[in-house]
Amino acid sequence: MRAGYRSRVLRMIAIVAIVLWSLGPMMVGVVTSLSTQADVQHVPTRWLPAHPNTTAYRSFIEGKPAPGSNASGAASDPSDFKHALFNSVTTTLIATLVILVVSVLAGYGFSRLQFRGSRPIMWAIVGALLVPVFTIVVALFRVMANLHLIDTQFGLVLVFAATQGPLAMWLAYNQCRELPAEPVEAALIDGCNQWQAFVRVALPQMRSGIAAMGAIFMLAVWGEFLIPLLLAPTLKTKPVTVNITELVGKYATNYPVLAAAGVIALIPPAIVALVLNSQIRGVLGGSN
Amino acid sequence: MGLLVLAAGCSSSGSTGNSGPISTSAPIKGQKITVLLPYKVPQSILDDFTKQTGVNLSFQVTSFDALHQKLVVAASANTNIADVTEMDWSWVGQFGGSGWYTPLEKSLPASVVTDLGQTNKIFTTHDHQYAACYSNDMRFPIYNSAQFDKAGVTSFPTTFDALRQTLDTLKAKHVTQYPMSVALGATEGGITPWYLLTLSMGGQLFDKDNKPVFADAGSPAHQALQFEIDALKNGWVNPGAATSDDTAASDKFTGGAASISLASGPGSLVTANDKTQSKIAPNAKGALMPGISGPGPTLGLPEGLGIPSTSKHKAAAVAFIKWWESTPIQLQVYKQSGFLPCSAAALASLSKTGDLDGGPIVAEAVKHLTPLFPNGAPTWYAAFSSKAQGLINSAVKGGTSVDSALSQLSDATKKLANR
Amino acid sequence: MVLPALLLTGALVGYPLVRGIMMSLQAGGVATGTPAHYVGMRNYRDVFTDPGTKTAAIHTLFYLLIAVSLEIVGGLIVAVTLQRAFRGRGLVLAILILPWALPSVVSGVLWRRILDPDSGLLNRALMSLHVIDTPHIWLASDRLGIFFISLVHVWGLIPLVSLVLLAGLQSIPEELYDASAVDGASAVRQFRHITLPLLRPALVIALTVGTLAAMSIFDEVYVLNGTALNTRSVLMQVYDTTFNQADFSHGIALAMMVAVASASLAIIFGLLLRRVTR
Numbered sequence: 001m002r003a004g005y006r007s008r009v010l011r012m013i014a015i016v017a018i019v020l021w022s023l024g025p026m027m028v029g030v031v032t033s034l035s036t037q038a039d040v041q042h043v044p045t046r047w048l049p050a051h052p053n054t055t056a057y058r059s060f061i062e063g064k065p066a067p068g069s070n071a072s073g074a075a076s077d078p079s080d081f082k083h084a085l086f087n088s089v090t091t092t093l094i095a096t097l098v099i100l101v102v103s104v105l106a107g108y109g110f111s112r113l114q115f116r117g118s119r120p121i122m123w124a125i126v127g128a129l130l131v132p133v134f135t136i137v138v139a140l141f142r143v144m145a146n147l148h149l150i151d152t153q154f155g156l157v158l159v160f161a162a163t164q165g166p167l168a169m170w171l172a173y174n175q176c177r178e179l180p181a182e183p184v185e186a187a188l189i190d191g192c193n194q195w196q197a198f199v200r201v202a203l204p205q206m207r208s209g210i211a212a213m214g215a216i217f218m219l220a221v222w223g224e225f226l227i228p229l230l231l232a233p234t235l236k237t238k239p240v241t242v243n244i245t246e247l248v249g250k251y252a253t254n255y256p257v258l259a260a261a262g263v264i265a266l267i268p269p270a271i272v273a274l275v276l277n278s279q280i281r282g283v284l285g286g287s288n
Numbered sequence: 289m290g291l292l293v294l295a296a297g298c299s300s301s302g303s304t305g306n307s308g309p310i311s312t313s314a315p316i317k318g319q320k321i322t323v324l325l326p327y328k329v330p331q332s333i334l335d336d337f338t339k340q341t342g343v344n345l346s347f348q349v350t351s352f353d354a355l356h357q358k359l360v361v362a363a364s365a366n367t368n369i370a371d372v373t374e375m376d377w378s379w380v381g382q383f384g385g386s387g388w389y390t391p392l393e394k395s396l397p398a399s400v401v402t403d404l405g406q407t408n409k410i411f412t413t414h415d416h417q418y419a420a421c422y423s424n425d426m427r428f429p430i431y432n433s434a435q436f437d438k439a440g441v442t443s444f445p446t447t448f449d450a451l452r453q454t455l456d457t458l459k460a461k462h463v464t465q466y467p468m469s470v471a472l473g474a475t476e477g478g479i480t481p482w483y484l485l486t487l488s489m490g491g492q493l494f495d496k497d498n499k500p501v502f503a504d505a506g507s508p509a510h511q512a513l514q515f516e517i518d519a520l521k522n523g524w525v526n527p528g529a530a531t532s533d534d535t536a537a538s539d540k541f542t543g544g545a546a547s548i549s550l551a552s553g554p555g556s557l558v559t560a561n562d563k564t565q566s567k568i569a570p571n572a573k574g575a576l577m578p579g580i581s582g583p584g585p586t587l588g589l590p591e592g593l594g595i596p597s598t599s600k601h602k603a604a605a606v607a608f609i610k611w612w613e614s615t616p617i618q619l620q621v622y623k624q625s626g627f628l629p630c631s632a633a634a635l636a637s638l639s640k641t642g643d644l645d646g647g648p649i650v651a652e653a654v655k656h657l658t659p660l661f662p663n664g665a666p667t668w669y670a671a672f673s674s675k676a677q678g679l680i681n682s683a684v685k686g687g688t689s690v691d692s693a694l695s696q697l698s699d700a701t702k703k704l705a706n707r
Numbered sequence: 708m709v710l711p712a713l714l715l716t717g718a719l720v721g722y723p724l725v726r727g728i729m730m731s732l733q734a735g736g737v738a739t740g741t742p743a744h745y746v747g748m749r750n751y752r753d754v755f756t757d758p759g760t761k762t763a764a765i766h767t768l769f770y771l772l773i774a775v776s777l778e779i780v781g782g783l784i785v786a787v788t789l790q791r792a793f794r795g796r797g798l799v800l801a802i803l804i805l806p807w808a809l810p811s812v813v814s815g816v817l818w819r820r821i822l823d824p825d826s827g828l829l830n831r832a833l834m835s836l837h838v839i840d841t842p843h844i845w846l847a848s849d850r851l852g853i854f855f856i857s858l859v860h861v862w863g864l865i866p867l868v869s870l871v872l873l874a875g876l877q878s879i880p881e882e883l884y885d886a887s888a889v890d891g892a893s894a895v896r897q898f899r900h901i902t903l904p905l906l907r908p909a910l911v912i913a914l915t916v917g918t919l920a921a922m923s924i925f926d927e928v929y930v931l932n933g934t935a936l937n938t939r940s941v942l943m944q945v946y947d948t949t950f951n952q953a954d955f956s957h958g959i960a961l962a963m964m965v966a967v968a969s970a971s972l973a974i975i976f977g978l979l980l981r982r983v984t985r
Contacts, residue, residue, distance in 0.1 A: 007894055014788040015799055022802050025862065026809070028828065029817045038567040041543025045826040072565065073555050073626065075326050075349040102711045109708030118709075125712060128720045129915070130970050132923060132942075132962040134949050138730070139723035142365035162719035165712050167916070171874060174908040178878040198708075212874035216867065219807055230361055233324075233348050233369075245351045245812045250327070251555035251626075252542070252565050253535055255816060262813030269808035270801040277797030360953045382953055466825075474935035528824030531846045531932055536819070545825075670951040678936040685847050687937070 033259035040255040056260035073250030083235040084243035095160040107172025128166040175209040309394035316604040317342035324370035326352040343604045363388040368598035371605040375419035375594035381667040384418035390595040391416035413664035419592030421630035427587040434571040435547040439463045444575035455524040466526040469537045469546035474681035477534030481551040485512035488577040488584030503698035542566035574649035585658035668704040731959035750960040767941045773857040774921040782868035807866035815930030846932040875909020915973040922969040
């Protein structure tokens with residue numbers, strides 16, 4: 001039945017629907033990025049640009065301000081974007097790694113090593129999920145300033161680990177609980193200590209779950225706005241999410257440039273998804 | 289124990305507003321200051337400051353809305369973020385009134401203060417001046433001269449009756465389906481036209497003690513709001529204006545879909561005549577706002593430079609403002625970044641050399657400049673603006689009557705002022 | 708093992724939270740330039756009785772109901788579809804996550820072009836199909852405004868919900884399916900009796916994430932419709948109070964109430980789910 005004709009057709013329909021739903025609105029952005037400003041301003045809206053061109057993309061690759069952008073009253077121009085993109089990539093990779101290490105350790109710890117008060121402590125950490133960022137920004141900004149961690153990548157990574165960590169830990173905790181207990185116990189009987197049992201036995205079993213988590217938290221960190229807005233003031237650390245808002249001008253916005261920036265900023269996350277796919281094992285297909 | 293260390297770092301007391309002059313005798317050479325603005329300025333201009341004063345400069349930019357957020361968080365955390373920052377006209381009450389910024393009246397050189405003239409008062413609250421004006425932004429109409437020619441309209445109307453007629457003509461001759469573009473959405477950009485219309489219809493929103501005067505039936509504020517509603521009803525303005533912001537309104541004009549952009553200004557005029565950003569270049573012309581019996585006031589929305597109280601390099605910060613306000617730098621910044629100077633000397637120089645984009649109309653508009661709060665915006669402006677955005681937009685969409693919207697807004701304002 | 712997580716979250720979330728709560732119990736302070744003093748629950752009472760809060764809360768409840776139900780149903784369909792490896796799954800996965808990765812300022816431009824009343828693609832499409840005769844101002848209407856903004860929100864969040872559910876599906880042992888297949892169970896039965904009950908922990912997380920995100924809906928509303936009264940959300944009230952008015956005391960009080968409401972809702976949803984999936 002599973003491999004039956006009906007379920008295969010259903011799945012095809014679902015796949016087409018997923019692709020259309022995700023890509024449909026996205027195509028509007030891609031079309032905008034390939035248009036001229038005149039095409040974008042055209043009334044009624046054009047489905048397709050009259051003069052498709054890659055000027056907007058070239059302005060990012062060459063790192064030059066688009067012609068005439070000076071008078072638009074914008075806080076940035078395409079020449080800054082490369083730095084921001086680099087910052088986003090490095091911060092995201094480091095932060096995701098830290099989030100995974102910290103949260104898998106904690107999730108495993110809470111699921112295996114029951115100690116007095118371990119459950120209340122765990123739910124207290126998970127409860128941090130509920131904390132609205134508005135309530136903590138002032139004190140957080142002050143703490144980071146006192147520790148001289150403003151405009152440092154290290155500071156950003158710490159804050160992302162602290163704010164994203166609770167959700168990551170909860171996901172990891174659930175996974176650890178689903179793991180069959182026998183292999184770890186067997187390893188312990190064989191003379192492994194808890195640590196060795198974790199690294200050699202439990203961790204490999206969690207591989208695909210961790211890969212999915214990796215995708216989730218890379219994207220979550222990639223999309224952060226308010227925290228880097230406050231903690232990453234210069235191009236030394238400023239990520240694309242913050243830099244892109246600076247392309248919006250006071251008098252005019254170069255829409256093709258803004259849309260092209262958005263499209264370029266999608267490439268790293270898309271690569272992440274492609275790479276991680278091979279790690280997310282198919283339950284029923286079994287193979288990869 | 290890590291927590292204790294952090295907590296200890298947070299117990300220092302807030303700095304108090306000191307109104308004395310900043311000592312400028314101490315050497316500032318070799319210091320480093322941070323300047324935080326919402327606009328990019330060419331590095332070549334900024335390098336001149338370090339060359340002149342020996343002070344190193346870190347120039348940081350953040351988009352306008354985000355900048356306000358940043359300043360509010362930093363000030364609430366009593367933590368320094370920059371030595372010189374943007375100070376919009378609308379922030380003066382909030383930032384000056386709470387002691388977050390340093391009074392400048394005794395620290396700025398007399399020549400600068402004189403040169404900036406009337407604008408100083410807009411940045412003054414509680415008897416202290418908290419910023420020096422650097423961008424003389426304002427709102428006046430711009431129009432498409434080619435489309436006006438096509439409709440046989442020879443000049444921009446100077447009264448509201450003439451404006452109504454012009455709009456009907458443009459529409460009747462099918463030059464543009466919706467001849468006027470104006471933002472009426474629930475944003476700051478969407479209530480600015482209401483401010484502008486109220487002023488040019490001969491009114492004000494507040495008296496000199498910042499008490500609301502817009503609730504009386506028949507007041508200019510009433511007529512202004514009614515004009516916006518009529519504009520939608522008569523098809524002078526596109527129906528979607530009710531949910532659109534000012535950039536979208538500009539786009540309709542630069543795209544050629546509208547012949548008049550009502551609440552526009554010098555910056556948009558430059559953009560509208562830039563071939564790379566506008567379909568209708570070079571046909572955009574500036575105009576004075578119509579009035580009751582001839583051109584009315586122009587709404588001034590100036591931006592200034594202020595020094596946060598937490599700055600540790602106030603003398604160097606003052607040196608920066610002094611350098612920035614000097615005529616040669618004002619001229620360069622205008623030519624490369626488009627901020628219309630507030631300085632009388634720089635303006636005079638620009639109109640003499642003919643370098644003023646938009647030409648005589650801008651110089652003329654400066655003479656009609658009227659701010660919303662001539663004596664500085666009140667502490668509660670942000671709260672007022674938020675209420676106004678919702679209520680004015682609701683009246684425009686027909687969800688609330690004009691009377692009800694304005695009396696609700698007036699009551700809310702009185703409550704805010706008494707808080 | 709749990710120490711790093713505890714220290715990080717404690718120092719950078721827990722401690723600032725305590726300071727934040729202290730601010731919400733005070734009046735005055737840096738925001739007003741007057742000395743701060745404790746006023747007990749007064750700020751909470753102020754925001755609770757504010758008529759603006761009530762309307763915004765009702766709007767937010769609608770956002771929540773529309774968004775969460777669409778996300779869970781949509782997320783389940785996506786996760787089950789992608790559960791099994793197939794040729795091209797990586798590509799579908801990559802396409803799926805794009806909306807989430809799109810910065811909100813860009814997604815705003817894109818959706819404005821779709822929903823624009825004068826020249827938007829939606830109006831043009833519906834008019835050329837003769838579904839409507841005149842352009843609709845979608846966001847000006849009370850119900851449709853909230854519906855379309857919810858839809859934009861869901862578009863951005865389905866990827867996260869799907870990935871959470873997919874991660875949950877990965878931990879269901881294959882043997883269970885194999886065994887039930889031998890017993891001749893249909894795909895629907897398998898979904899009902901194996902997938903759903905075992906997916907419950909992941910569903911709870913997805914529901915919590917969805918609830919929290921919908922309760923704090925802000926960007927989509929602001930970018931598409933500004934602060935218009937017909938679509939204002941609770942978090943816009945929070946944002947306006949804290950950042951625009953620089954009144955953190957009241958802003959945090961309201962944010963805390965939103966957090967408590969979100970937590971209660973998440974727990975209620977969790978309990979309901981327990982019933983449904985048992």
